[in-house]
Amino acid sequence: MRPRRSARAALAGLLASTACAAAAAPFAYIPCQASHEVSVVDLETRRVAATIPVGRSPAGIAVAESAGKAYVTNADGKSVSVIDLATRRRVADLPAGSGPVGIAASPDGRRVYVADWYGNALLVFDTHADKLLATIPVGHAPAGVAVAPDGARVFVAERDDDKVAVIDADKLAVIERLATGEHPFALGVSPDGRALLALNVVSNDVDVFDLPAGRARARVAVGLAPYGVAFDGARAYVTNQHAASVSVIDLAAGKRIADWPTADYPEGIAVAGDRLVVVSWMEDCVQLLALADGLRQACVDVGRNPRGFGQFLSSR
Amino acid sequence: MRRVVLKALGALTLAAVAAGAAAHGPTRQKVSEEIAIDAPPQAVWDRIKNFDAIKDWHPAIKSSPATEGNTVGSRRTLTLDGGGTVLEELEGWSDADRKYNYRMRDPGPIPVSNYTSTIEVKPGPGDKGSLVVWRGAFYRGYPNNDPPPDKNDEAAVKAVTGIYKAGLENLKKLAEAK
Numbered sequence: 001m002r003p004r005r006s007a008r009a010a011l012a013g014l015l016a017s018t019a020c021a022a023a024a025a026p027f028a029y030i031p032c033q034a035s036h037e038v039s040v041v042d043l044e045t046r047r048v049a050a051t052i053p054v055g056r057s058p059a060g061i062a063v064a065e066s067a068g069k070a071y072v073t074n075a076d077g078k079s080v081s082v083i084d085l086a087t088r089r090r091v092a093d094l095p096a097g098s099g100p101v102g103i104a105a106s107p108d109g110r111r112v113y114v115a116d117w118y119g120n121a122l123l124v125f126d127t128h129a130d131k132l133l134a135t136i137p138v139g140h141a142p143a144g145v146a147v148a149p150d151g152a153r154v155f156v157a158e159r160d161d162d163k164v165a166v167i168d169a170d171k172l173a174v175i176e177r178l179a180t181g182e183h184p185f186a187l188g189v190s191p192d193g194r195a196l197l198a199l200n201v202v203s204n205d206v207d208v209f210d211l212p213a214g215r216a217r218a219r220v221a222v223g224l225a226p227y228g229v230a231f232d233g234a235r236a237y238v239t240n241q242h243a244a245s246v247s248v249i250d251l252a253a254g255k256r257i258a259d260w261p262t263a264d265y266p267e268g269i270a271v272a273g274d275r276l277v278v279v280s281w282m283e284d285c286v287q288l289l290a291l292a293d294g295l296r297q298a299c300v301d302v303g304r305n306p307r308g309f310g311q312f313l314s315s316r
Numbered sequence: 317m318r319r320v321v322l323k324a325l326g327a328l329t330l331a332a333v334a335a336g337a338a339a340h341g342p343t344r345q346k347v348s349e350e351i352a353i354d355a356p357p358q359a360v361w362d363r364i365k366n367f368d369a370i371k372d373w374h375p376a377i378k379s380s381p382a383t384e385g386n387t388v389g390s391r392r393t394l395t396l397d398g399g400g401t402v403l404e405e406l407e408g409w410s411d412a413d414r415k416y417n418y419r420m421r422d423p424g425p426i427p428v429s430n431y432t433s434t435i436e437v438k439p440g441p442g443d444k445g446s447l448v449v450w451r452g453a454f455y456r457g458y459p460n461n462d463p464p465p466d467k468n469d470e471a472a473v474k475a476v477t478g479i480y481k482a483g484l485e486n487l488k489k490l491a492e493a494k
Contacts, residue, residue, distance in 0.1 A: 033343060033344070034345075034346075057343045059343070075343050076343055098461055099461060118460065118461055224407065224408075242407065242417070242432055264434075264451070265346075265453060281344070281346070281453075282346060282348070282451060282453070305344070305345075305346060
Protein backbone atom coordinates (compact mmCIF):
# COMPACT_ATOMS: atom_id res chain seq x y z
CA MET A 1 0.00 0.00 0.00
CA ARG A 2 2.68 2.37 1.04
CA PRO A 3 4.97 2.31 -2.00
CA ARG A 4 2.01 2.70 -4.32
CA ARG A 5 0.82 5.70 -2.44
CA SER A 6 4.16 7.44 -2.46
CA ALA A 7 4.64 6.74 -6.16
CA ARG A 8 1.30 8.29 -6.82
CA ALA A 9 2.16 11.25 -4.63
CA ALA A 10 5.45 11.72 -6.46
CA LEU A 11 3.73 11.64 -9.81
CA ALA A 12 1.12 14.10 -8.65
CA GLY A 13 3.90 16.31 -7.32
CA LEU A 14 5.65 16.25 -10.66
CA LEU A 15 2.47 17.18 -12.46
CA ALA A 16 1.78 19.99 -10.03
CA SER A 17 5.24 21.46 -10.41
CA THR A 18 5.49 21.21 -14.18
CA ALA A 19 2.04 22.28 -15.27
CA CYS A 20 1.31 25.68 -13.82
CA ALA A 21 -1.16 24.75 -11.10
CA ALA A 22 -3.37 27.71 -11.96
CA ALA A 23 -3.66 26.95 -15.67
CA ALA A 24 -4.50 23.29 -15.11
CA ALA A 25 -6.91 23.83 -12.27
CA PRO A 26 -10.50 23.53 -13.41
CA PHE A 27 -11.92 22.97 -9.91
CA ALA A 28 -12.38 25.32 -6.99
CA TYR A 29 -12.93 23.79 -3.53
CA ILE A 30 -14.85 26.43 -1.60
CA PRO A 31 -15.61 26.03 2.13
CA CYS A 32 -19.09 27.38 2.91
CA GLN A 33 -19.21 28.51 6.49
CA ALA A 34 -22.96 28.58 7.11
CA SER A 35 -23.79 25.32 5.33
CA HIS A 36 -20.82 23.39 6.76
CA GLU A 37 -19.72 21.98 3.43
CA VAL A 38 -17.26 22.40 0.61
CA SER A 39 -18.72 23.26 -2.79
CA VAL A 40 -16.56 21.91 -5.62
CA VAL A 41 -17.00 24.25 -8.57
CA ASP A 42 -16.14 23.07 -12.07
CA LEU A 43 -14.74 26.26 -13.59
CA GLU A 44 -15.23 25.04 -17.15
CA THR A 45 -18.89 24.04 -16.95
CA ARG A 46 -19.51 26.71 -14.28
CA ARG A 47 -21.44 24.26 -12.12
CA VAL A 48 -21.07 22.73 -8.69
CA ALA A 49 -19.64 19.29 -9.42
CA ALA A 50 -19.79 18.00 -5.84
CA THR A 51 -20.79 19.03 -2.34
CA ILE A 52 -18.72 17.62 0.50
CA PRO A 53 -19.99 17.85 4.09
CA VAL A 54 -17.20 18.83 6.51
CA GLY A 55 -17.01 20.05 10.14
CA ARG A 56 -18.70 23.12 11.65
CA SER A 57 -18.15 26.53 10.05
CA PRO A 58 -15.41 25.76 7.53
CA ALA A 59 -13.41 28.82 6.44
CA GLY A 60 -9.88 28.00 5.33
CA ILE A 61 -8.64 25.54 2.74
CA ALA A 62 -5.34 24.24 1.45
CA VAL A 63 -5.38 21.93 -1.54
CA ALA A 64 -2.27 19.74 -1.35
CA GLU A 65 -2.35 18.17 -4.80
CA SER A 66 0.85 16.20 -4.34
CA ALA A 67 -0.65 14.58 -1.26
CA GLY A 68 -3.90 13.94 -3.12
CA LYS A 69 -5.83 15.73 -0.39
CA ALA A 70 -7.39 19.00 0.62
CA TYR A 71 -7.44 20.30 4.20
CA VAL A 72 -10.26 22.45 5.52
CA THR A 73 -10.27 24.41 8.78
CA ASN A 74 -13.53 24.16 10.71
CA ALA A 75 -13.54 27.31 12.83
CA ASP A 76 -16.33 26.21 15.17
CA GLY A 77 -15.65 22.50 14.83
CA LYS A 78 -12.13 23.07 16.17
CA SER A 79 -10.90 20.56 13.64
CA VAL A 80 -9.41 20.14 10.20
CA SER A 81 -11.36 17.99 7.74
CA VAL A 82 -9.30 15.97 5.31
CA ILE A 83 -10.77 15.52 1.83
CA ASP A 84 -9.54 12.85 -0.56
CA LEU A 85 -9.32 14.55 -3.95
CA ALA A 86 -9.82 11.31 -5.90
CA THR A 87 -13.13 10.38 -4.25
CA ARG A 88 -14.13 13.90 -3.13
CA ARG A 89 -15.04 12.58 0.29
CA ARG A 90 -14.09 13.57 3.78
CA VAL A 91 -11.78 10.86 5.06
CA ALA A 92 -10.80 12.26 8.47
CA ASP A 93 -11.31 15.04 10.99
CA LEU A 94 -8.20 16.07 12.90
CA PRO A 95 -8.46 17.93 16.23
CA ALA A 96 -6.95 21.37 15.60
CA GLY A 97 -6.72 23.55 18.69
CA SER A 98 -9.51 25.91 19.67
CA GLY A 99 -10.19 28.00 16.56
CA PRO A 100 -8.47 26.98 13.33
CA VAL A 101 -8.74 29.56 10.54
CA GLY A 102 -5.78 30.17 8.22
CA ILE A 103 -4.14 27.19 6.53
CA ALA A 104 -1.45 26.53 3.94
CA ALA A 105 0.28 23.44 2.59
CA SER A 106 4.00 23.16 2.00
CA PRO A 107 4.83 23.14 -1.74
CA ASP A 108 5.85 19.46 -1.57
CA GLY A 109 2.51 18.64 0.05
CA ARG A 110 4.09 16.92 3.03
CA ARG A 111 2.85 19.34 5.64
CA VAL A 112 -0.03 21.64 6.33
CA TYR A 113 0.27 24.61 8.64
CA VAL A 114 -2.83 25.73 10.56
CA ALA A 115 -3.25 28.96 12.52
CA ASP A 116 -5.16 28.48 15.78
CA TRP A 117 -6.87 31.84 16.29
CA TYR A 118 -7.80 31.34 19.95
CA GLY A 119 -4.82 29.18 20.84
CA ASN A 120 -2.22 31.68 19.55
CA ALA A 121 -0.33 28.86 17.89
CA LEU A 122 0.67 27.48 14.52
CA LEU A 123 -0.16 23.78 14.26
CA VAL A 124 1.99 21.67 11.95
CA PHE A 125 0.46 18.50 10.48
CA ASP A 126 2.14 15.71 8.59
CA THR A 127 -0.01 14.91 5.56
CA HIS A 128 1.20 11.34 5.10
CA ALA A 129 0.01 10.15 8.50
CA ASP A 130 -2.41 13.06 9.01
CA LYS A 131 -0.95 13.60 12.46
CA LEU A 132 0.02 16.67 14.46
CA LEU A 133 3.81 17.14 14.28
CA ALA A 134 4.32 20.31 16.28
CA THR A 135 2.61 23.25 17.97
CA ILE A 136 4.50 26.52 17.61
CA PRO A 137 3.48 29.38 19.92
CA VAL A 138 2.89 32.62 17.98
CA GLY A 139 1.37 36.06 18.68
CA HIS A 140 -2.25 37.10 19.16
CA ALA A 141 -5.05 36.06 16.81
CA PRO A 142 -2.99 34.27 14.16
CA ALA A 143 -4.95 34.41 10.89
CA GLY A 144 -3.45 33.94 7.41
CA VAL A 145 -0.62 31.51 6.68
CA ALA A 146 1.71 31.43 3.65
CA VAL A 147 4.67 29.25 2.75
CA ALA A 148 7.68 30.26 0.63
CA PRO A 149 7.93 28.28 -2.65
CA ASP A 150 11.07 26.50 -1.41
CA GLY A 151 9.23 25.48 1.76
CA ALA A 152 11.94 26.82 4.06
CA ARG A 153 9.94 29.66 5.60
CA VAL A 154 6.38 29.85 6.86
CA PHE A 155 4.66 33.18 7.50
CA VAL A 156 1.82 33.75 9.95
CA ALA A 157 -0.20 36.96 10.31
CA GLU A 158 -0.43 37.87 13.99
CA ARG A 159 -3.51 39.98 13.50
CA ASP A 160 -3.88 41.61 16.89
CA ASP A 161 -0.13 42.30 17.21
CA ASP A 162 0.21 43.97 13.78
CA LYS A 163 3.06 41.60 12.93
CA VAL A 164 3.99 38.73 10.67
CA ALA A 165 5.87 35.89 12.33
CA VAL A 166 8.57 34.28 10.19
CA ILE A 167 9.02 30.60 11.00
CA ASP A 168 11.93 28.37 10.09
CA ALA A 169 10.35 25.18 8.73
CA ASP A 170 13.25 22.99 9.87
CA LYS A 171 13.60 24.38 13.37
CA LEU A 172 9.82 24.82 13.71
CA ALA A 173 10.40 28.07 15.57
CA VAL A 174 9.76 31.79 15.05
CA ILE A 175 13.01 33.41 13.92
CA GLU A 176 11.85 36.92 13.09
CA ARG A 177 8.90 39.30 13.18
CA LEU A 178 7.92 41.87 10.54
CA ALA A 179 5.92 44.97 11.46
CA THR A 180 2.77 45.58 9.38
CA GLY A 181 -0.13 48.02 9.15
CA GLU A 182 -3.22 47.51 11.29
CA HIS A 183 -4.56 43.98 11.66
CA PRO A 184 -2.91 41.86 8.98
CA PHE A 185 -5.31 39.04 8.09
CA ALA A 186 -4.40 37.33 4.82
CA LEU A 187 -0.85 36.73 3.56
CA GLY A 188 0.51 35.76 0.17
CA VAL A 189 3.91 34.91 -1.27
CA SER A 190 4.46 35.60 -4.97
CA PRO A 191 5.12 32.46 -7.05
CA ASP A 192 8.75 33.53 -7.66
CA GLY A 193 9.24 33.69 -3.90
CA ARG A 194 10.49 37.27 -3.96
CA ALA A 195 7.59 39.13 -2.38
CA LEU A 196 5.50 38.60 0.73
CA LEU A 197 2.22 40.51 0.93
CA ALA A 198 0.39 41.23 4.17
CA LEU A 199 -3.20 42.49 3.83
CA ASN A 200 -4.07 44.91 6.62
CA VAL A 201 -7.81 44.67 7.11
CA VAL A 202 -8.15 47.75 9.37
CA SER A 203 -5.67 50.19 7.79
CA ASN A 204 -6.87 49.18 4.29
CA ASP A 205 -3.44 48.69 2.81
CA VAL A 206 -1.02 45.99 1.75
CA ASP A 207 2.57 45.69 2.96
CA VAL A 208 5.03 44.37 0.41
CA PHE A 209 8.17 42.75 1.85
CA ASP A 210 11.18 41.66 -0.18
CA LEU A 211 12.09 38.03 0.35
CA PRO A 212 14.20 36.41 1.58
CA ALA A 213 15.48 39.52 3.37
CA GLY A 214 12.10 40.44 4.86
CA ARG A 215 12.71 44.10 4.12
CA ALA A 216 9.63 46.35 3.90
CA ARG A 217 9.49 47.71 0.36
CA ALA A 218 6.12 49.37 -0.07
CA ARG A 219 2.80 49.98 1.61
CA VAL A 220 0.06 50.08 -1.02
CA ALA A 221 -3.33 51.63 -0.25
CA VAL A 222 -6.20 49.40 -1.45
CA GLY A 223 -9.98 49.35 -0.88
CA LEU A 224 -11.85 48.83 2.39
CA ALA A 225 -11.03 45.61 4.27
CA PRO A 226 -8.57 43.71 2.05
CA TYR A 227 -9.15 40.00 2.62
CA GLY A 228 -7.69 37.75 -0.06
CA VAL A 229 -4.78 37.77 -2.50
CA ALA A 230 -3.74 35.97 -5.69
CA PHE A 231 -0.82 36.38 -8.08
CA ASP A 232 -0.19 36.32 -11.79
CA GLY A 233 3.45 36.95 -12.60
CA ALA A 234 4.01 40.66 -12.14
CA ARG A 235 0.66 41.43 -10.56
CA ALA A 236 -1.19 40.77 -7.34
CA TYR A 237 -4.97 40.85 -7.02
CA VAL A 238 -6.49 41.81 -3.69
CA THR A 239 -10.17 41.43 -2.75
CA ASN A 240 -11.59 44.37 -0.81
CA GLN A 241 -14.36 42.90 1.29
CA HIS A 242 -16.22 46.13 2.11
CA ALA A 243 -15.58 47.89 -1.20
CA ALA A 244 -16.86 45.02 -3.38
CA SER A 245 -13.80 45.29 -5.57
CA VAL A 246 -10.48 43.77 -6.55
CA SER A 247 -7.40 46.00 -6.45
CA VAL A 248 -4.74 45.17 -9.03
CA ILE A 249 -1.19 45.78 -7.79
CA ASP A 250 1.91 46.09 -9.93
CA LEU A 251 4.44 44.25 -7.77
CA ALA A 252 7.61 45.76 -9.26
CA ALA A 253 6.32 49.31 -8.97
CA GLY A 254 4.62 48.69 -5.61
CA LYS A 255 1.52 50.50 -6.91
CA ARG A 256 -2.18 49.92 -7.28
CA ILE A 257 -2.98 50.21 -10.97
CA ALA A 258 -6.70 49.39 -11.12
CA ASP A 259 -9.84 48.60 -9.12
CA TRP A 260 -12.42 46.25 -10.59
CA PRO A 261 -15.95 45.88 -9.21
CA THR A 262 -17.03 42.45 -7.88
CA ALA A 263 -20.07 40.89 -6.23
CA ASP A 264 -20.58 41.86 -2.57
CA TYR A 265 -18.08 40.84 0.11
CA PRO A 266 -15.38 39.32 -2.07
CA GLU A 267 -13.07 37.05 -0.07
CA GLY A 268 -11.04 34.14 -1.40
CA ILE A 269 -9.41 34.74 -4.77
CA ALA A 270 -7.31 32.76 -7.25
CA VAL A 271 -5.94 33.05 -10.75
CA ALA A 272 -7.12 30.17 -12.98
CA GLY A 273 -5.82 30.46 -16.52
CA ASP A 274 -7.17 33.69 -18.00
CA ARG A 275 -9.73 34.18 -15.27
CA LEU A 276 -9.91 35.46 -11.74
CA VAL A 277 -11.97 33.33 -9.38
CA VAL A 278 -13.52 35.45 -6.63
CA VAL A 279 -15.64 34.11 -3.78
CA SER A 280 -18.60 36.35 -2.88
CA TRP A 281 -19.52 35.74 0.75
CA MET A 282 -22.62 37.93 0.65
CA GLU A 283 -24.03 36.63 -2.65
CA ASP A 284 -23.25 32.94 -1.98
CA CYS A 285 -21.53 32.55 -5.32
CA VAL A 286 -18.14 32.16 -6.97
CA GLN A 287 -17.54 34.86 -9.51
CA LEU A 288 -15.43 34.58 -12.65
CA LEU A 289 -13.77 37.73 -14.00
CA ALA A 290 -11.60 38.14 -17.08
CA LEU A 291 -8.00 38.38 -15.90
CA ALA A 292 -7.17 40.94 -18.57
CA ASP A 293 -9.70 43.60 -17.65
CA GLY A 294 -11.88 42.37 -14.79
CA LEU A 295 -14.94 41.93 -16.99
CA ARG A 296 -17.56 39.89 -15.14
CA GLN A 297 -18.32 36.54 -16.77
CA ALA A 298 -20.48 34.56 -14.36
CA CYS A 299 -21.30 33.93 -10.73
CA VAL A 300 -21.75 30.25 -9.86
CA ASP A 301 -24.09 29.59 -6.93
CA VAL A 302 -22.50 27.63 -4.07
CA GLY A 303 -23.34 26.87 -0.41
CA ARG A 304 -24.06 29.54 2.20
CA ASN A 305 -21.46 32.09 3.37
CA PRO A 306 -18.60 30.84 1.20
CA ARG A 307 -15.11 31.90 2.29
CA GLY A 308 -12.38 30.13 0.31
CA PHE A 309 -9.64 31.45 2.57
CA GLY A 310 -6.50 29.85 1.14
CA GLN A 311 -5.32 27.90 -1.89
CA PHE A 312 -8.57 26.38 -3.18
CA LEU A 313 -7.75 25.41 -6.78
CA SER A 314 -7.28 21.79 -7.79
CA SER A 315 -6.77 19.96 -11.07
CA ARG A 316 -9.28 17.31 -10.00
CA MET B 317 -43.14 43.88 14.80
CA ARG B 318 -42.22 46.93 16.79
CA ARG B 319 -42.97 45.02 19.97
CA VAL B 320 -40.76 42.14 18.91
CA VAL B 321 -37.84 44.45 18.31
CA LEU B 322 -38.33 46.35 21.53
CA LYS B 323 -38.47 43.10 23.39
CA ALA B 324 -35.33 41.90 21.66
CA LEU B 325 -33.50 45.13 22.36
CA GLY B 326 -34.73 45.19 25.95
CA ALA B 327 -33.45 41.70 26.58
CA LEU B 328 -30.13 42.73 25.19
CA THR B 329 -29.50 45.65 27.49
CA LEU B 330 -28.14 43.15 29.99
CA ALA B 331 -25.69 41.91 27.44
CA ALA B 332 -23.77 45.15 27.17
CA VAL B 333 -20.91 44.60 24.82
CA ALA B 334 -17.53 45.82 25.96
CA ALA B 335 -16.44 48.63 23.68
CA GLY B 336 -12.82 48.84 22.64
CA ALA B 337 -10.63 46.39 20.80
CA ALA B 338 -12.58 44.88 17.93
CA ALA B 339 -11.53 41.32 18.59
CA HIS B 340 -13.94 38.75 17.27
CA GLY B 341 -14.31 35.07 16.67
CA PRO B 342 -13.74 33.62 13.28
CA THR B 343 -17.33 32.98 12.15
CA ARG B 344 -18.87 36.00 10.48
CA GLN B 345 -22.65 36.11 10.20
CA LYS B 346 -24.87 37.87 7.70
CA VAL B 347 -28.42 39.07 7.40
CA SER B 348 -30.01 40.18 4.14
CA GLU B 349 -33.56 41.49 4.16
CA GLU B 350 -35.50 43.13 1.36
CA ILE B 351 -38.93 44.58 0.84
CA ALA B 352 -40.92 45.62 -2.24
CA ILE B 353 -42.47 49.06 -1.95
CA ASP B 354 -45.14 50.51 -4.21
CA ALA B 355 -43.43 53.89 -4.68
CA PRO B 356 -40.75 55.21 -7.05
CA PRO B 357 -37.12 54.51 -6.05
CA GLN B 358 -36.32 58.22 -5.85
CA ALA B 359 -39.21 58.85 -3.46
CA VAL B 360 -38.13 55.98 -1.21
CA TRP B 361 -34.47 57.03 -1.37
CA ASP B 362 -35.46 60.58 -0.41
CA ARG B 363 -36.93 59.21 2.81
CA ILE B 364 -33.86 57.29 3.89
CA LYS B 365 -30.90 58.91 2.15
CA ASN B 366 -29.88 61.25 4.93
CA PHE B 367 -27.65 59.40 7.38
CA ASP B 368 -29.37 61.15 10.29
CA ALA B 369 -32.92 60.38 9.04
CA ILE B 370 -33.21 56.83 10.35
CA LYS B 371 -35.21 58.09 13.33
CA ASP B 372 -37.90 59.21 10.84
CA TRP B 373 -38.50 55.75 9.42
CA HIS B 374 -37.27 53.18 11.97
CA PRO B 375 -39.80 52.52 14.73
CA ALA B 376 -37.25 51.51 17.37
CA ILE B 377 -35.02 54.58 17.04
CA LYS B 378 -35.89 57.76 18.91
CA SER B 379 -33.13 60.06 17.70
CA SER B 380 -30.19 59.82 15.30
CA PRO B 381 -28.16 63.05 15.01
CA ALA B 382 -25.07 62.81 12.80
CA THR B 383 -21.84 64.81 13.10
CA GLU B 384 -21.19 65.58 9.42
CA GLY B 385 -24.36 64.81 7.51
CA ASN B 386 -23.75 62.47 4.56
CA THR B 387 -19.99 62.97 4.39
CA VAL B 388 -17.90 59.81 4.74
CA GLY B 389 -16.70 59.68 8.35
CA SER B 390 -19.91 61.24 9.72
CA ARG B 391 -21.01 59.59 12.98
CA ARG B 392 -24.60 59.14 14.06
CA THR B 393 -25.74 58.29 17.56
CA LEU B 394 -28.87 56.16 17.69
CA THR B 395 -30.94 56.36 20.84
CA LEU B 396 -33.05 53.24 21.05
CA ASP B 397 -36.62 53.14 22.23
CA GLY B 398 -35.75 50.20 24.42
CA GLY B 399 -32.85 52.05 26.03
CA GLY B 400 -29.19 52.32 25.10
CA THR B 401 -27.31 54.03 22.32
CA VAL B 402 -25.44 52.85 19.24
CA LEU B 403 -22.66 54.76 17.47
CA GLU B 404 -22.32 54.30 13.69
CA GLU B 405 -19.93 55.77 11.12
CA LEU B 406 -20.68 56.41 7.45
CA GLU B 407 -18.22 54.62 5.14
CA GLY B 408 -19.78 55.28 1.74
CA TRP B 409 -22.72 57.29 0.35
CA SER B 410 -23.93 57.43 -3.26
CA ASP B 411 -26.89 59.44 -4.41
CA ALA B 412 -26.42 58.04 -7.94
CA ASP B 413 -26.56 54.42 -6.73
CA ARG B 414 -29.13 55.23 -4.01
CA LYS B 415 -27.18 53.47 -1.31
CA TYR B 416 -25.01 54.04 1.70
CA ASN B 417 -22.87 51.85 3.92
CA TYR B 418 -21.73 52.24 7.49
CA ARG B 419 -19.98 50.57 10.40
CA MET B 420 -20.91 50.32 14.06
CA ARG B 421 -18.33 51.95 16.25
CA ASP B 422 -20.16 51.02 19.44
CA PRO B 423 -22.97 48.45 19.25
CA GLY B 424 -24.46 49.46 22.62
CA PRO B 425 -26.97 46.77 23.65
CA ILE B 426 -26.96 44.98 20.27
CA PRO B 427 -25.06 41.68 20.70
CA VAL B 428 -22.76 42.05 17.70
CA SER B 429 -19.22 43.16 16.98
CA ASN B 430 -17.42 44.30 13.83
CA TYR B 431 -20.76 45.15 12.26
CA THR B 432 -20.97 46.69 8.79
CA SER B 433 -24.08 47.32 6.75
CA THR B 434 -25.39 48.58 3.42
CA ILE B 435 -28.87 49.87 2.60
CA GLU B 436 -29.86 50.33 -1.02
CA VAL B 437 -32.95 51.31 -3.02
CA LYS B 438 -33.30 49.58 -6.39
CA PRO B 439 -36.01 49.66 -9.02
CA GLY B 440 -38.58 46.94 -8.32
CA PRO B 441 -39.12 43.88 -10.57
CA GLY B 442 -40.27 44.94 -14.03
CA ASP B 443 -39.35 48.50 -13.12
CA LYS B 444 -42.45 48.75 -10.95
CA GLY B 445 -41.98 50.44 -7.62
CA SER B 446 -38.88 49.88 -5.48
CA LEU B 447 -36.96 47.15 -3.82
CA VAL B 448 -35.12 48.12 -0.66
CA VAL B 449 -32.25 45.82 0.35
CA TRP B 450 -30.66 46.06 3.79
CA ARG B 451 -27.68 43.85 4.46
CA GLY B 452 -25.34 43.43 7.36
CA ALA B 453 -22.18 41.48 8.16
CA PHE B 454 -21.05 41.03 11.73
CA TYR B 455 -19.70 38.76 14.41
CA ARG B 456 -21.43 37.73 17.61
CA GLY B 457 -21.05 39.94 20.67
CA TYR B 458 -18.95 37.44 22.60
CA PRO B 459 -15.46 37.42 21.12
CA ASN B 460 -14.22 34.07 22.44
CA ASN B 461 -15.14 30.42 22.26
CA ASP B 462 -18.23 29.04 24.03
CA PRO B 463 -20.42 32.16 24.11
CA PRO B 464 -23.33 32.50 26.55
CA PRO B 465 -26.70 32.09 24.77
CA ASP B 466 -27.49 35.81 24.79
CA LYS B 467 -24.26 36.62 22.94
CA ASN B 468 -23.94 33.72 20.51
CA ASP B 469 -24.27 33.64 16.71
CA GLU B 470 -28.00 32.95 16.81
CA ALA B 471 -28.64 35.89 19.18
CA ALA B 472 -26.70 38.21 16.90
CA VAL B 473 -28.57 37.10 13.75
CA LYS B 474 -31.92 37.30 15.53
CA ALA B 475 -31.31 40.83 16.78
CA VAL B 476 -30.16 42.18 13.41
CA THR B 477 -32.98 40.41 11.54
CA GLY B 478 -35.50 41.98 13.91
CA ILE B 479 -34.05 45.45 13.42
CA TYR B 480 -34.05 45.17 9.61
CA LYS B 481 -37.54 43.71 9.33
CA ALA B 482 -39.07 46.30 11.64
CA GLY B 483 -37.36 49.14 9.79
CA LEU B 484 -38.25 47.94 6.31
CA GLU B 485 -41.87 47.21 7.17
CA ASN B 486 -42.32 50.64 8.66
CA LEU B 487 -40.60 52.28 5.70
CA LYS B 488 -43.02 50.49 3.37
CA LYS B 489 -45.96 51.69 5.41
CA LEU B 490 -44.74 55.29 5.34
CA ALA B 491 -43.81 55.28 1.65
CA GLU B 492 -47.08 53.68 0.51
CA ALA B 493 -49.32 55.88 2.66
CA LYS B 494 -51.58 58.04 0.54
